[in-house]
Amino acid sequence: MHYYIISGELSGDIYGSHLIEYIKQNDENAEFTCWGGEHMKHKGAKLVRDLNSLAFMGFLEVLKNFKTIFKNYFFAKKNIKDLRPDAIILIDYPGFNLRIAKYAKKLNIPVYWFIAPQTWAWKDNRNNTLRKYVDKLFVALPFELNYFQNAGIQTFYYGHPLMNVIKDHINQEPPKALGKPVIALLPGSRKQEIETMLPIMLQIVDRFLNYRFIVVGANSIKRSFYEKFIDSYSVELNFNKEVLNSVHAAVTTSGTVTLEIAAYKIPQVVCYKLNQISYFIARAFAKVKYIALVNLLANEMLVKELIQGEFNADNIERELNQILDSNNRNNIITKYNQVMSELYKPDCFNNISKTIHGDLLKK
8 A cells, every 4th residue: 555644843753653554564565655855765665855954943934935835835745645555654743744644635545643742732733634634643643632532533542653763762760970970952853843953952061061961853854954053062963863872961942852851761841932923822822831742741841931022032041940959850850750650652653554554444
């Protein structure tokens, strides 16, 4: 069978690559066309659109890049119509993928959605589109199962895929004291995020002379892009996530990475900044108390969030000093363990691939 996968972000590219691996085990004649990056490409998928032309955040940013998004949408429609794949697999990327789901259904192509739109946070009218045009929805957070089922959507929860991706890379022992302890800076996976977040994060480097700083880079972005920001700072750039095993504390950009850092048992300060108009619109419609997923799951401010004007060097310095205190560290890690225990289920990708393949055989 021919599977058409659309992902607009690095995490989706990673999840898609694992899904391809397991679909191949269940369907030996499987072929894949994808929107994504090197991870899916390395699994044998034909790459028709690269991540770097897809990832935009914020309302103004979407408007500024509307021409590109418009072209991508019409390319997708034509490409899907020409190829007539047996299944469409949509990974996150809701603003774009909801339109693709609707179009695919017009062509009677089954649609499977992996990583649900966060309609519990805002835009719950999107549930109507999911119910009408998505055959099966695979969610990543425990509370989403009942939420989407109650909205009349056929929903499955097989654990958070991130836990399956990283479980073999996490050392269970605390980081060993080899020289100065390490603070990691994680400025996001989109160029636009990095341009906003990294310069402010770097301002704290000279305030923690007894620590070593590592900027954890996204594999989809070239080293040269980071170098223009970090050249004048005493920091290292590392693209291997296993470096997190040696990290003592982290400054992160809000997103799935907050769960990843929690899985590595690293105390963190979570940061986020949009342009003012995008932030104002988001706050007007948001229905949640926290932006960090780890806080949402804990249902408390487990890790500090520095948003918009609060995201500055002085506040990062203050909050880092708090989590570097051993008592505060231990308290955070204990609560991490409680939160993360619900997210890991073995064989997440295999179960999703079996469900999709089994459903296609019935059609």
